[in-house]
Amino acid sequence: MKPYQEMTKEELLEEKKQLDAEYRRYQMRGLQLDMSRGKPSAEQLDLSMEIMDVLHSGVDLACEDGTDCRNYGVLDGIHEAKVLIGDMIECHPDNIIIYGNSSLNIMYDTISRSMTHGVMGSTPWCKLDQVKFLCPVPGYDRHFTITEHFGIEMINVPMLETGPDMDMVEKLVAEDEAVKGIWCVPKYSNPQGITYSDETVRRFARLKPAARDFRIYWDNAYGVHHLYDIDQDNLVEIFAECKRAGNPDMVYKFCSTSKISFPGSGLAAIATSANNLEDIKKQLFVQTIGYDKVNQLRHVRFFKDIHGITEHMRKHADILRPKFEMILDLFDRELADRGVGSWYRPKGGYFICYEAMDNCAKEIVSKAKKAGVVMTPAGATFPYGKDPKDSVIRIAPTYPSLEDLEVATRIFVVCVKLVSIEKFLNN
Amino acid sequence: MKPYQEMTKEELLEEKKQLDAEYRRYQMRGLQLDMSRGKPSAEQLDLSMEIMDVLHSGVDLACEDGTDCRNYGVLDGIHEAKVLIGDMIECHPDNIIIYGNSSLNIMYDTISRSMTHGVMGSTPWCKLDQVKFLCPVPGYDRHFTITEHFGIEMINVPMLETGPDMDMVEKLVAEDEAVKGIWCVPKYSNPQGITYSDETVRRFARLKPAARDFRIYWDNAYGVHHLYDIDQDNLVEIFAECKRAGNPDMVYKFCSTSKISFPGSGLAAIATSANNLEDIKKQLFVQTIGYDKVNQLRHVRFFKDIHGITEHMRKHADILRPKFEMILDLFDRELADRGVGSWYRPKGGYFICYEAMDNCAKEIVSKAKKAGVVMTPAGATFPYGKDPKDSVIRIAPTYPSLEDLEVATRIFVVCVKLVSIEKFLNN
Numbered sequence: 001m002k003p004y005q006e007m008t009k010e011e012l013l014e015e016k017k018q019l020d021a022e023y024r025r026y027q028m029r030g031l032q033l034d035m036s037r038g039k040p041s042a043e044q045l046d047l048s049m050e051i052m053d054v055l056h057s058g059v060d061l062a063c064e065d066g067t068d069c070r071n072y073g074v075l076d077g078i079h080e081a082k083v084l085i086g087d088m089i090e091c092h093p094d095n096i097i098i099y100g101n102s103s104l105n106i107m108y109d110t111i112s113r114s115m116t117h118g119v120m121g122s123t124p125w126c127k128l129d130q131v132k133f134l135c136p137v138p139g140y141d142r143h144f145t146i147t148e149h150f151g152i153e154m155i156n157v158p159m160l161e162t163g164p165d166m167d168m169v170e171k172l173v174a175e176d177e178a179v180k181g182i183w184c185v186p187k188y189s190n191p192q193g194i195t196y197s198d199e200t201v202r203r204f205a206r207l208k209p210a211a212r213d214f215r216i217y218w219d220n221a222y223g224v225h226h227l228y229d230i231d232q233d234n235l236v237e238i239f240a241e242c243k244r245a246g247n248p249d250m251v252y253k254f255c256s257t258s259k260i261s262f263p264g265s266g267l268a269a270i271a272t273s274a275n276n277l278e279d280i281k282k283q284l285f286v287q288t289i290g291y292d293k294v295n296q297l298r299h300v301r302f303f304k305d306i307h308g309i310t311e312h313m314r315k316h317a318d319i320l321r322p323k324f325e326m327i328l329d330l331f332d333r334e335l336a337d338r339g340v341g342s343w344y345r346p347k348g349g350y351f352i353c354y355e356a357m358d359n360c361a362k363e364i365v366s367k368a369k370k371a372g373v374v375m376t377p378a379g380a381t382f383p384y385g386k387d388p389k390d391s392v393i394r395i396a397p398t399y400p401s402l403e404d405l406e407v408a409t410r411i412f413v414v415c416v417k418l419v420s421i422e423k424f425l426n427n
Numbered sequence: 428m429k430p431y432q433e434m435t436k437e438e439l440l441e442e443k444k445q446l447d448a449e450y451r452r453y454q455m456r457g458l459q460l461d462m463s464r465g466k467p468s469a470e471q472l473d474l475s476m477e478i479m480d481v482l483h484s485g486v487d488l489a490c491e492d493g494t495d496c497r498n499y500g501v502l503d504g505i506h507e508a509k510v511l512i513g514d515m516i517e518c519h520p521d522n523i524i525i526y527g528n529s530s531l532n533i534m535y536d537t538i539s540r541s542m543t544h545g546v547m548g549s550t551p552w553c554k555l556d557q558v559k560f561l562c563p564v565p566g567y568d569r570h571f572t573i574t575e576h577f578g579i580e581m582i583n584v585p586m587l588e589t590g591p592d593m594d595m596v597e598k599l600v601a602e603d604e605a606v607k608g609i610w611c612v613p614k615y616s617n618p619q620g621i622t623y624s625d626e627t628v629r630r631f632a633r634l635k636p637a638a639r640d641f642r643i644y645w646d647n648a649y650g651v652h653h654l655y656d657i658d659q660d661n662l663v664e665i666f667a668e669c670k671r672a673g674n675p676d677m678v679y680k681f682c683s684t685s686k687i688s689f690p691g692s693g694l695a696a697i698a699t700s701a702n703n704l705e706d707i708k709k710q711l712f713v714q715t716i717g718y719d720k721v722n723q724l725r726h727v728r729f730f731k732d733i734h735g736i737t738e739h740m741r742k743h744a745d746i747l748r749p750k751f752e753m754i755l756d757l758f759d760r761e762l763a764d765r766g767v768g769s770w771y772r773p774k775g776g777y778f779i780c781y782e783a784m785d786n787c788a789k790e791i792v793s794k795a796k797k798a799g800v801v802m803t804p805a806g807a808t809f810p811y812g813k814d815p816k817d818s819v820i821r822i823a824p825t826y827p828s829l830e831d832l833e834v835a836t837r838i839f840v841v842c843v844k845l846v847s848i849e850k851f852l853n854n
Contacts, residue, residue: 057477265720
């Protein structure tokens with residue numbers, strides 16, 4: 001197939017005619033499809049149904065150390081849950097606090113605490129004239145919503161194939177004391193599916209921030225969310241790397257089982273240094289008596305150990321792989337030669353990211369909507385919802401059935417082509 | 428029995444001699460008893476074990492409206508949980524947000540949000556020179572810990588038999604714009620077991636605060652925690668009362684099922700006006716995708732309706748009543764005529780409060796400890812841990828067995844008598 005750029009006006013018009021007809025045919029079907037939601041499908045949730053059976057009235061609800069999980073107590077999580085989550089994120093159980101059901105909530109609370117009480121004795125951020133966060137883009141909209149909510153200025157940092165542009169990160173962090181953090185989804189990133197390279201992680205660990213309360217907000221949301229059994233990305237464990245580099249307090253690692261067991265009914269955790277943990281626990285003690293230990297126990301009894309999680313994630317992969325491969329194969333066949341956009345081929349995570357030609361994303365999303373396909377709003381993956389090039393579109397393949405997803409992807413491809421051709425025709 | 432005040436020095440010394448001997452005998456037993464913890468006993472927790480059976484892999488985990496409780500979504504709680512909690516706290520389901528497992532956490536988050544974002548558009552409290560809270564005393568230490576954590580100045584307001592001293596509350600609230608809230612445990616109060624009178628609630632609803640972001644923090648922790656089936660305290664429902672008085676936005680009601688099902692694994696909720704809810708949800712949307720809906724469903728399926736909760740609380744009462752009555756009867760027999768302190772006779776809740784002679788509480792608690800009985804630290808029921816008269820001692824009868832509790836109470840009575848006699852001898 002010829003790239004559109006090399007086509008004559010007549011060829012483009014002929015192609016457009018055919019695509020218009022195809023688009024109309026889809027519109028006539030009155031479809032209602034959704035590729036916007038980064039949530040597991042019912043089929044995936046069914047994989048975890050037996051977690052509902054491991055605890056019942058005939059079972060002892062006590063921890064290995066005898067703690068009655070039904071009663072008050074244990075601020076930072078039961079030990080066996082720390083071991084399980086620790087193995088999952090490659091951290092020692094002593095460096096972990098198990099929270100409630102949402103890692104987003106932990107991140108929010110972490111920023112909120114820094115606003116009102118600072119970080120390990122630093123000036124509370126609400127007393128400062130300016131607080132800034134670095135935001136690798138495209139990124140996770142919910143991160144940006146938190147920082148925007150607290151009036152924190154967000155600075156875009158481009159994502160490269162190896163992770164965030166580290167030249168820029170190193171410079172901004174070293175020069176500006178107002179820069180207090182950076183949002184990272186280091187593995188199978190949302191939305192591009194990029195895993196930070198070894199060098200990127202090592203450079204992160206060796207940052208020389210001007211602000212002593214600068215922290216890396218390491219949201220390892222997709223740490224075990226591989227699509228393949230052998231062909232997996234590997235991420236250097238950052239906390240150990242920070243310790244080696246003499247920066248043990250510089251990172252907060254966040255994770256959850258939301259996309260492992262049940263979203264909303266899973267476990268969320270933070271892993272960080274002893275100094276940070278002490279700082280956090282001082283505040284956490286004021287905030288709560290403790291989180292849901294019965295649900296912690298439920299997860300431990302269901303998964304048993306990290307091997308149980310690995311086996312479980314294989315089943316998720318079996319459901320997700322065909323969905324990702326269908327989209328990527330269709331893109332390869334239909335779009336690769338056209339010169340109208342690019343994408344990565346993620347080996348895990350929850351998203352595929354289509355980077356269209358400049359000034360096309362909004363129009364593609366809008367066109368798809370008119371044919372019954374809901375996409376994540378263009379711009380959503382950028383701070384303040386503003387994609388400066390209007391080119392990034394996030395695709396969430398997990399929730400729809402493979403059949404629906406294929407129709408939705410075909411419609412999306414037609415929309416990409418049509419909007420791109422119109423650009424060429426108008427230039 | 429003669430009041431100690433009317434005894435001669437010789438009589439006091441003779442009494443002291445006998446008490447000293449009794450105290451020694453207890454000490455020799457090397458006991459380890461605990462009357463400090465306001466938590467349910469294992470026997471009480473056993474009452475809820477069947478809540479672990481209502482959901483299992485063979486059961487549909489969908490709400491009445493079809494929502495899959497296993498997946499993301501529903502920020503403010505599933506409808507049927509709002510109905511259940513609404514009936515429990517006499518509020519319309521539309522006025523309720525179901526949170527996670529801890530009402531303390533909701534209260535913390537409420538204050539934290541007010542610090543960083545104000546209340547319905549008011550100046551964020553962290554930008555103000557001074558923020559003050561009224562604290563009816565004695566009260567719940569965890570409330571005071573939250574306000575202290577945020578640097579909020581706490582002003583003691585004496586508790587009367589009818590609730591907080593409303594003359595003082597009305598005056599302080601009306602005169603000082605820095606007064607932004609008051610902590611209330613309006614029913615079977617912690618620690619005295621007082622229920623606010625109808626007049627007190629009506630005066631609360633008719634407060635004329637100088638600060639438009641003043642709110643009543645109404646922690647109805649013991650709303651259904653009666654000891655008796657007929658002989659119950661009645662609390663006027665404050666939200667309806669506030670609406671009648673033209674102050675619909677003035678109250679936040681907090682509650683949880685922590686002492687109904689399992690502490691740490693229950694449901695917590697806030698009830699308040701539509702305006703307040705809108706303000707809260709704007710922030711809550713940033714903080715989380717949603718709370719544990721599976722656990723919400725579990726509670727609904729277990730209790731079914733408010734009648735289910737009432738029946739369940741009867742079983743709790745059957746376990747708690749003998750404990751409360753044993754202590755109160757022993758106090759009546761051993762202490763009532765001595766003129767060395769006073770207490771209320773709560774009809775519900777989790778505590779009994781012994782108000783000793785001035786400057787005696789610390790010494791009594793310390794003496795009890797040396798005989799193997801742990802009490803809540805003297806002062807804990809006051810802001811900053813400072814009981815100005817050093818007279819209040821909180822007694823938590825729920826956790827120990829009746830047998831242990833009786834021994835502990837007898838030791839406590841001996842300690843009260845000994846410390847009081849020493850006071851009389853030294854004056």
